[in-house]
Amino acid sequence: MKLWNKLMCYSRRHSPWLFHMNAGSCNGCDIELVASLTPRYDAEQLGVRLEGSPRHADILCITGPVTHNAVNAIKTVYDQVCGPKAVVAIGSCPATTNVFIDSRTLDGPLNKHIPVDVFVPGCPPRPDAIIQGVAKAAAILAERGMNPPVTDLAIAAVSAEVRP
Amino acid sequence: MNLTTALARLLIFPGLLFAVPAAWFFLWVERKAVALMQGRVGPPFMQPFYDFIKLLGKSTPPRSGVSGLLMKAWPLIAVSSAAGAVGLLPVLPSSGGFQGDLILLLALLELPSMCIIAAGFSSRSIFGEIGSAREAVLSVAYNVVFLLAIVSIAASQHTFSLEALAVLPASPLRWLGILAILVCLPAKLHLNPFSLPNAEQEIYSGPMVEYAGPELAMWELSHGLEWVAATGLVATLAAPHITLVWLAALVFVGFMLAIVLMLSTLASATARLAIDTTVRFYWQCTLIFAVLAISSALFMRFRS
Numbered sequence: 103m104k105l106w107n108k109l110m111c112y113s114r115r116h117s118p119w120l121f122h123m124n125a126g127s128c129n130g131c132d133i134e135l136v137a138s139l140t141p142r143y144d145a146e147q148l149g150v151r152l153e154g155s156p157r158h159a160d161i162l163c164i165t166g167p168v169t170h171n172a173v174n175a176i177k178t179v180y181d182q183v184c185g186p187k188a189v190v191a192i193g194s195c196p197a198t199t200n201v202f203i204d205s206r207t208l209d210g211p212l213n214k215h216i217p218v219d220v221f222v223p224g225c226p227p228r229p230d231a232i233i234q235g236v237a238k239a240a241a242i243l244a245e246r247g248m249n250p251p252v253t254d255l256a257i258a259a260v261s262a263e264v265r266p
Numbered sequence: 267m268n269l270t271t272a273l274a275r276l277l278i279f280p281g282l283l284f285a286v287p288a289a290w291f292f293l294w295v296e297r298k299a300v301a302l303m304q305g306r307v308g309p310p311f312m313q314p315f316y317d318f319i320k321l322l323g324k325s326t327p328p329r330s331g332v333s334g335l336l337m338k339a340w341p342l343i344a345v346s347s348a349a350g351a352v353g354l355l356p357v358l359p360s361s362g363g364f365q366g367d368l369i370l371l372l373a374l375l376e377l378p379s380m381c382i383i384a385a386g387f388s389s390r391s392i393f394g395e396i397g398s399a400r401e402a403v404l405s406v407a408y409n410v411v412f413l414l415a416i417v418s419i420a421a422s423q424h425t426f427s428l429e430a431l432a433v434l435p436a437s438p439l440r441w442l443g444i445l446a447i448l449v450c451l452p453a454k455l456h457l458n459p460f461s462l463p464n465a466e467q468e469i470y471s472g473p474m475v476e477y478a479g480p481e482l483a484m485w486e487l488s489h490g491l492e493w494v495a496a497t498g499l500v501a502t503l504a505a506p507h508i509t510l511v512w513l514a515a516l517v518f519v520g521f522m523l524a525i526v527l528m529l530s531t532l533a534s535a536t537a538r539l540a541i542d543t544t545v546r547f548y549w550q551c552t553l554i555f556a557v558l559a560i561s562s563a564l565f566m567r568f569r570s
Contacts, residue, residue: 109319110320110322112316113316113317113319113320113323114320114323114363116310116312116316116320117313117316117317117320119317141304141305141306144306145303145308145309146306146307146309147306147307147308147310149309149310149316153471154466154467154469154470154471154475155474155475155476157470157475157478157482158474158477158478158482160324162319182327184324184326184327184478185324185477186323186324186326209338
């Protein structure tokens with residue numbers, strides 16, 4: 103049983119499947135997320151796969167400063183992802199609503215609505231930082247297993263110490 | 267003796283003990299070949315195994331009623347029929363026991379795609395239904411060619427028995443049939459020019475859209491086993507007859523690997539076609555080919 107748990111933990115860390123969701127993003131972070139799967143960065147070396155259905159995914163990647171229209175969609179999609187799951191907020195927008203702060207069309211930041219595990223700051227963040235964030239989220243997910251996520255706001259922030 | 271060899275064939279080689287790791291290996295080869303064609307490094311060797319284990323450890327959404335039960339049943343039926351198809355392959359010559367023929371193998375190979383159609387419709391998702399409809403249209407299109415090719419092979423060699431076909435030397439007509447089967451394989455395995463039912467960009471992976479956790483793991487496994495069974499069928503027909511057991515097995519696996527590499531290279535080099543183009547391709551271009559094969563086979567049969 104112990105061996106099985108170890109194997110499960112290892113497998114979870116090595117096969118993060120992503121579902122990408124746009125919550126009113128300007129498309130900058132979306133492009134960077136896709137760029138992290140291209141030959142130059144090749145996130146598939148870590149077992150990352152971009153899935154079409156939230157049911158298949160382990161990690162929910164959300165970009166954009168949560169707009170009023172997106173709130174219900176975010177909650178629905180978050181519930182559709184089967185556990186164990188983790189959430190990565192990509193870009194400065196879901197973390198702080200960025201330059202759109204105090205806009206009357208927004209209902210952000212993201213962790214008001216769902217528990218976020220990893221923030222990847224940047225406008226947009228570099229693909230290296232996104233991959234690092236996903237890897238960190240996979241490690242959190244593997245450690246946590248089936249336990250519910252902690253709703254603490256200050257969980258893990260990815261330092262964007264990536265040289266240009 | 268007969269029972270033990272039959273069981274050994276079903277459970278060890280080329281049955282489950284060989285087929286499941288081979289399925290994971292072929293899934294890895296498929297992804298790695300695509301990655302190499304795109305100039306990437308690609309997933310690590312154990313990736314499909316990790317994916318499988320991880321999916322086993324995920325929860326599934328609550329489902330109730332008959333459709334929930336059916337949704338649980340389809341992937342299991344698909345896996346068991348694909349595993350049965352692999353177990354039928356006559357890799358080890360004259361092993362005795364239960365000898366299935368080509369018709370049973372075809373039926374078992376067809377069952378996973380039937381399950382996919384049913385699964386899409388019982389998931390009640392609009393994307394699943396579109397995917398299932400596409401799968402149904404696709405399977406009608408390629409199966410005509412596929413079945414005609416198999417019938418022409420059987421008619422030219424006067425037998426439907428897999429053992430006999432593996433032992434008999436290949437005639438030129440059989441090569442024509444093997445070529446027709448190879449043309450059908452990308453559609454049967456949902457590979458890229460014909461990957462319509464599981465198109466992840468347009469219809470969110472189609473019939474699989476509502477599946478999660480262990481059920482999705484079973485679908486992945488059945489896809490891998492389909493790889494093994496379909497390439498194994500071609501290897502059975504194409505590989506030369508060798509009496510040495512280990513050499514026969516080695517040649518068999520080598521043939522399978524070559525076909526997997528060929529098909530994945532094709533998949534990474536092409537883009538997805540629309541459904542009408544695909545159907546037209548099978549009905550117009552390759553049907554002529556298959557009709558030619560079967561008519562010449564029948565003609566030769568009446569002459570001899």
